[in-house]
Amino acid sequence: MAPEEEINKLKAELERHNKLYYQDDNPEISDAEYDALYQRFKDLEAKQNKKEKLSPTDKVGAKPARNFEKHDHIKPMLSLNNVFNEEEFEKFEERVLKRVGNQEIIYSIEPKFDGIGVSLTYEKGKLSKAVTRGDGITGEVITENVKTIKHIPLTLKDYPEVIEIRGEVFFRLKHFKKINEEIESKNGKKFLSPRNAAAGTLRNLDIEVVASRPLDVFFYGLGGHSSDFTKRNQRDFLNFLKENNFSTNEFTNFSNKDGVKNYVDKILSSREDLDYEIDGAVVKVDDFSKQEKLGFVSKAPRWAVAWKFPATEKVSKVKKVLFSVGRTGVITPFATIEPVLIAGANISNISLHNMDELKRLEIMDNDSVLVRRAGDVIPQLVKVNKELRSGDETPVKIPDKCPSCESELFLDGPFLKCGAGMKCKKQLFGFFEHFVSRKAMNIEGLGYKINKTLINLGYMKSAADLFRLKKYESELKSLEGFGEKSIENLFQSIESSREPSLAMFIYSLGIPEVGETTASSLARYFKTFSNFKNTNLDELLQMDNIGDIVAQKIINFLSTDPIGIDDLVNELSIKDFIVTEDSHLDNKKIVITGTFEEYSREELKDIIKDKGGIPSSSVSSKTNYLICGENPGSKLRKAEEFGIELVKEENLKEFLKI
Template identity: 40%
Template sequence: MDRSSAEKRVRELHDLLSQYNYEYHVLDKPSVPDVEYDQLLTELKELEEAFPDLQSPDSPTQRVGGAVLDQFKKVTHRSPMLSLGNAFNEADLRSFDRRIRESMGDHVSYICELKIDGLAISLRYEDGLFVQGATRGDGTIGEDITANLRTIRSIPLRLRQPFSIEVRGEAFMPMSSFLALNEEKEKNAEEPFANPRNAAAGSLRQLDPRIAASRNLDIFLYGIGDPGETGVESQSEGLNLLSELGLKTNNERRVCPTIDDVISYVQEWTERRAELSYDIDGIVIKVNSLAQQEELGFTAKSPRWAIAYKFPAEEVVTIIHDIELSIGRTGVITPTAILEPVRVAGTTVQRASLHNEDLIREKDIRLGDHVIIKKAGDIIPEVVSVLKDRRTGEEREFQMPTQCPACESELTRLEGEVALRCLNPKCPDQIQEGLIHFVSRNAMNIDGLGEKVVAQLFREKLIEDVADLYRLTFDQLIALERMGEKSAKNLLEAIEQSKENSLEKLLFGLGIRHVGAKAAKTIAQYFETMDALAHASVEELLQIHEIGDKMAASIVLYFDNEDVRELLAELKEVGVNLTYKGPRLQKVTDTNSPLYGKIIVLTGKLVQLTRNDAKEKIESLGGKVTGSVSKKTDLLIAGEDAGSKLSKAQELGIEIWDENRLLEEISGQEV
C-alpha cells in the first residue's frame, strides 16, 4: 500500500474505531462484536508501524503508551475545583433550599446527580484534542495523570466537535472490575483494596500507565470548568453539551422544580443505590441556572449553589479494647478508641475518634464496652453509643492523665475550651505533628514526605524543626531504612522545589493558631512579604476584612516569639521563598472612599463591568462584596433585571446604586 492509500485508510480506521469505542464505552450499545473491533485495531497498528508519521496523539492505538514516569508533574487548574458542603438529612436539605430562596426568590429549580464514589479529575481539550488530565489535588493544584487517563476508554481522545474546553468528572472503578482485581490480589497473596474508591485512586496514581490500563476504570463527567465560554445557561444544558461532544455523563440526573422533588429523588436513590454497577455515596444537588449560580457565588471553601447529600452511615457493633492518646501540633490531647476490627462502609475499622474527655464522660465509655460505631459522612469512624445492657461488670473506666504522655508536662484546660492541652512548645509530639503539617499538600506540598518518613527523620534526630528539612543530604537519606537511591533523589528534588512556593503555602505550613489555608492566602496577598507581616500590628491586620480580633492577636503573638524570628532567619538562609507570588492586591489607602468598610451586594446584569471586575474595584476601595442581602448589608449595586435581592434591599431600607453611580464613584476615586 502506498502512503496516500495508507493515509486514507488510517483516517477511516480512526473514525470507525472511535465510533465503535463511543458506542461500547459511553452509550453501552456496541454495534460490532469485539473480534471485529480487535481486527480493525490490529490493522491500524500495522499501518502506523509501516508509516510512523501517520500516528497521531488521538489514534485509538495510543490508549497505553509512553515510558514509565519518575513522578507526576504539578498542574494548576484554570478555575478552582472546590469541594461541596454536606447535608445529612431532610432538615439540612430544606435549610439549603431556604437559604437559596431567601437570596433568589421562588423562581429556582435544582438538578440532582448521583455522587460517584471515585477520584475527582479535570480533563483539558484543545481544538477537540485531549491534551491534559489532572487530579483535583488541593483544588488549586493537582497532579498530571494524562497518561493514565488516556487508558480509560470512555474518555475520548478527540471530541466530536473541535471545542477547547476544560471539563470535570469522577473516575471510578466499576464493581465488576473491583471484584476481579481483589480476586487477583488474593491469588497473589497481596493485600486487597478496601473499596472501589481506593482502588480507582491507587490505579490512577501509578507511574506506569500499563497498570492503570489493566484496571478497567470508567468515568462520568459532571461539569465544565468555565461554562460561560460555551453559551449554555444551565447545568442541565451543560451536561447535554458534554454528551453531544462524546463525553460520558450519568443519565440518572433529574431536574427538580422544588425541594420536595429533590427529597423524593434522594429517597429513591437511597433505596436503589445497590442496583447500580458502581458505588455512589450520596446525591449532589445544584441550582440549575448558571446565572443564579453566579449570583449566589462562593464561600471560601465551597459554592453556595450546591450541596452534597451524604447517605446515612452504616452502623455496626464492636468492642473498645483500649484508649490511646495523641498530641496534635497545637498541643491538644485527643483520645482514640482502639477497637476490635470490624467492617463498616466497605473498610476495616480498628480506631475511632473520641474527640475529648467530656465526650467519654457524657457517653460513659469504658474499656471493654460493646459500642455502636459509624463512619460520619462515610469517612470518619466515630462512636455513636454504648450498649450498656451487654456489660459484664469487667469493664473499666478510663482516666485521662494529668501529664503529657510525650513530655510529662502538666496538662491544662484553657478557659472556654473542652480540650486538654500540653503547653510545652518543646514537646516532641507537637514538633513532629507540626513537621507533618508543614510538608502536607495544602502547605509546602513536599512529595515523598509522608507521616512515616517524617517520623523516621525525627526519630533519627535528622530534623528538629522545619528549617532542618532543607539541610538534609543524600547520604543521610540513603542511610534510612527502606529508602532507596531513587527515592532519596526524588525527595531531595521535591524539597528543593518547595523552596519556590508562594508565601501563603509557607504561612499556612507554619501552623499559626487560627490561620487556615484561605486566611493564609488573604494575608500573604495583603502583606506580600514575610517581613512586612512579621512587623504588622493588630490594627494593621484588622484592616483585612477576613481577619478578626482573635486571629490578629494570634498572628502578632506568634511573630513576637524569639524562636519564631530565629526560624524565619534560618528559612531565609536556606533559600526558602518568603514573598507572595500570586496576583497583587491593590491596597486601600483612601479611608475616605464612600465604599470603604461597607458590605456590598451585587445583583442583576452589569453592562459596562463584569461581575469580577466590579468586585475587584470595590475591594480595591475598601468594600467587601458578599452574596446575599441581610441587615448587615450597607449597599446594593443593582444592574439590569435585578430580582429578589433588590426587593429585599428595598424592604430593609438599604442604600441602592445603579451601575452608573458605581462607575462614577470608582472613577472619582481613581482620578
C-alpha cells in the same frame, strides 16, 4: 495472519472489551485474559516499530513533569450551594422563577458523586487537555494520568470546534478495598477514603502507579464551548455524551418540581447498594438558555444545587480508648471500634477530641456506641448506649506520661499536653508532615515512611535540618527504598521550595489555630516576615479577624519558638507580600448588613476576601466600609455615628470591581 492485520484486529477487540467493562458493566473476559490481549498488542506494536493512530497503549502516556502545568478553564468549574430538605429546595426554585419568569421548570436530577472533578478539553474532535478543578478558575494539567482511565474517548463524533466536558473521577468500592490491601501488605500508609485515594492517584507523578489503579469516571457536565455546539439542554447533552462513548450514570432523571423530591429519595434509598460513594443529589435546570439567563454568583451557579443527604449512623462496639500525640503536643483520645461500613468507608477509629468530651461521653472500653459520618466525611461518635452495658465494660485509663517520649503530661484547658516539643518524636514527625504538605512548603518525595526514617536516623531534628539533608546524600543512597533518582528528585523539590510566599511560610510553621485563611490575612497585614515575627499582642488584636485566643497562641509560638525559626529563616528567601491590582480592598475592614437581591452575605464575604478585604461582623471605629442592603438594622446607625462610608447595592459591583 499478517502482523498488521493482527494489530488491527487486536485494537478493535481491546476497544470492544473496554466498552463492555467500563461502560456496559458486562465484561466477557477476565482481567487476566484482557491483560494477555493488551500485552500481545503492545509486543506487536514494538516489533513493527510503528505506533498505531489512537492506540490503546496511548492510554498510558509519558511521565509528566514534576510540577503539573497550570491551565485556565474556558468556563469556571463552579461549586454548588447546598439544600438539605424540600423547603430549602422550594426557596431555590422561587429564586429561579424570579429570574426566568413564572413558568414550569424541568430539572435534571443525578447522584452527587464523591470523587474528584476533572475537565476534558476537545479541540477539533480530539482530546487536547485534562485538567483538575483546582480553584475553579485554574487547574492542573493531568492529561497523561487521565488517559490511563481506559474508557476516556480520545476523539468525538459530530464535534464542535472546542468543548469542555466535566466529570468526576472515583474508585469503585471493591477496587478501593483492594488498593488499600495491597498498600497494607507493603507496610504503607492506607488511603482514608475512596475520594482520598482517587485524588492521590490522579495527581501521582508516577504514571505507572496511576495506570496500575482502576480509576473510573462519570461524565455529566458541559463547560466552555464554541458557538457551533448546539445542544439545547442537559438531556440532549447527555445523549451527546452517550453517542461519543462517555461513561454516564444510569440514575440521571428529569422532572418538574413535584417529582424532584421523589427522585432524590430514590437515589438516597439506593445509596447502600451502590459500589461507589455518593453524598447527595445534584438538581439543575435542564434548559441551557435558562441556565445562561440565571448565571452565577461568586463561585456557584444560580441554576443548580446540591441536595445533601443526611449522615448515616450505625451501632458499633468500642474495643479500647487510646491516646495519640499530635504535632502541637496535644494528646487526643480516640476510640478504636469494631469496623462499620458507613457511606462507603470502613470506620475503625473515631476521635474523641479532648478530655472534656471524654468526660461528657462517660465512655468505657467495650461500650456500645452510635457512630455517624458527619458530612459523610468525618467519623463522629454520637452517643454511648449505656442501656446496653453488660458489666464487661472497663474504665478508660488516662495516661500521665506521653505515649511517645515518656515526658510528664499536663492539662491545658480541656487538652492533655506533652511539653517536650521537637524532642518528642511524634511531635517532630507531625510537624514535618504538616511542613512539607502541598498547601504548606509543598516538598514532594517526603512521604510517611521516608519522613519516619529520616527522623529515626536523627537526620531531621529541626525544621532547618531538612534544608541541610544533602550532607547525608551518600548515607541515604545506601538505605533500602532510597533510589538514586528518588533522592535526586527529593533534593530538587527541597531546593525549589526555598522561596516560599509569606502566606505559605506562615501556614507551614504550624502555629496552633492558624490555618490557610488566617495565614493569608497575616501575610496581607504584615507584608514581611520580619514584621510578623516582631509583632506583639496589641498589634495582632487590631486585626478584626484575629481574636484574643488566636492572638495569644501566635505570641506564645513566636516567643517559645519550638521549631527554631531563625535557623530555618537563614535557609530560605521568603517572598514579601505584594499588593496586586486585583487586591484593591487590601486590608480594608468591611461590614455587611441587610439583605441583597443578587448575593448572599457568604458570597459577598468570599468576594471581599478575593479582593484583599477583611470581612468583619461588627462595626467599630476601625471599620472602613459598610455594605448596606435592605433592612440594615443597628449596624447602619452605628456606622453613621462613626462616619463610615456606605456602599449601597446599586453601587456594589463598581465597588467590588466585578
